[in-house]
Amino acid sequence: MEKFAxxxxxxxxxxxxxxxxxxNPDSQDWDLKVRRGALGEAKVQMVVEHHxxxxxxxxxxxxxxxxxxxxxxxxxxxxxxxxxARLGLYVPLGVVVLLAAAMWLxxxxxADRLEGAIESAMEEIVAELGPAMDTRRxx
Numbered sequence: 001m002e003k004f005a006x007x008x009x010x011x012x013x014x015x016x017x018x019x020x021x022x023x024n025p026d027s028q029d030w031d032l033k034v035r036r037g038a039l040g041e042a043k044v045q046m047v048v049e050h051h052x053x054x055x056x057x058x059x060x061x062x063x064x065x066x067x068x069x070x071x072x073x074x075x076x077x078x079x080x081x082x083x084x085a086r087l088g089l090y091v092p093l094g095v096v097v098l099l100a101a102a103m104w105l106x107x108x109x110x111a112d113r114l115e116g117a118i119e120s121a122m123e124e125i126v127a128e129l130g131p132a133m134d135t136r137r138x139x
Contacts, residue, residue, distance in 0.1 A: 003048045006058060006125065007031055010044075013121035019114075030063070036117060039110040040066050044118065062118050066107040074103050 011021045014034055022033045030043035042064040049057040077100040084093040 002056075003031075003046050003058070006048075007044075007046060009125050009128075010118075010121055013124055014117060017117045017121060019117055034062075034114065034118060035067075036114050037110055038067060039070055039107045040064060040114055042114050042118060060122060062115070064111045064114055066111075070103065070107050074100065077103060 007023075011023070011032065014021050018036060020035045024031050024033070030045050032044040034042040034044060042062045044060065044062045046061075047059045049059070051057060077096055081093060081096045081100060084090075084096060
């Protein structure tokens with residue numbers, strides 16, 4: 001199976017899992033951009049190696065990171081915490097610290113969910129292609 005046919009199937013599987021998938025419109029270093037929520041995104045890149053005849057080896061990599069909005073919210077919360085601490089407002093500071101902790105953990109949880117969606121979609125495609133597929137993971 002060629003690269004774009006595999007990526008097309010992956011797009012459909014991820015869409016069925018509630019992900020938003022965008023294809024690379026230009027010559028970026030990624031093929032698909034996948035989002036499942038507002039907290040994270042994955043840039044997926046695929047390479048197909050031709051090993052003669054019908055033999056192909058597909059390699060899929062995903063770079064998962066928080067979206068830019070997460071960094072902005074974290075920065076605003078940090079500045080708010082510093083300001084509240086300097087003003088001696090410790091009760092509101094405690095609330096802001098709890099919010100900051102939540103904004104630290106939520107993107108990690110979102111990245112795990114996104115990774116799981118990509119991995120399960122990929123494994124489902126490999127299973128559909130037949131038992132002759134090699135599903136070794138490197139890592």
